[in-house]
Amino acid sequence: MPVPLSLKCPQCGTMNPADRQFCQVCESPLDVAPEILPEKRVTIDERLVIRVGLVVAVLVLIFVLVKVGGLLKRNLSTIQQVYHSDLVEDALGER
Numbered sequence: 001m002p003v004p005l006s007l008k009c010p011q012c013g014t015m016n017p018a019d020r021q022f023c024q025v026c027e028s029p030l031d032v033a034p035e036i037l038p039e040k041r042v043t044i045d046e047r048l049v050i051r052v053g054l055v056v057a058v059l060v061l062i063f064v065l066v067k068v069g070g071l072l073k074r075n076l077s078t079i080q081q082v083y084h085s086d087l088v089e090d091a092l093g094e095r
């Protein structure tokens with residue numbers, strides 16, 4: 001396995017000296033692991049990320065649905081209250 005003479009920044013693509021831990025341009029942490037790791041490992045990582053992302057997305061979706069559902073219920077009752085109070089005001093005003 002060849003020893004890298006310089007590290008390519010994963011963020012901005014700048015070539016940095018091999019002894020640097022952070023990019024000299026954007027100060028991102030320089031990680032050579034993705035280039036050294038075999039493709040299979042990266043694929044598994046990507047699948048894991050996708051799976052975790054999907055689980056998180058579903059959880060967020062459920063959370064949002066519950067939250068929006070609660071808000072809608074609350075808003076509906078508020079709207080009903082406002083509507084009824086308007087009706088009462090109209091009725092009182094007409095008298």
Ligand SMILES: [Zn+2]
Nearest residue numbers: 009012023026
């Ligand atoms: Zn950089």
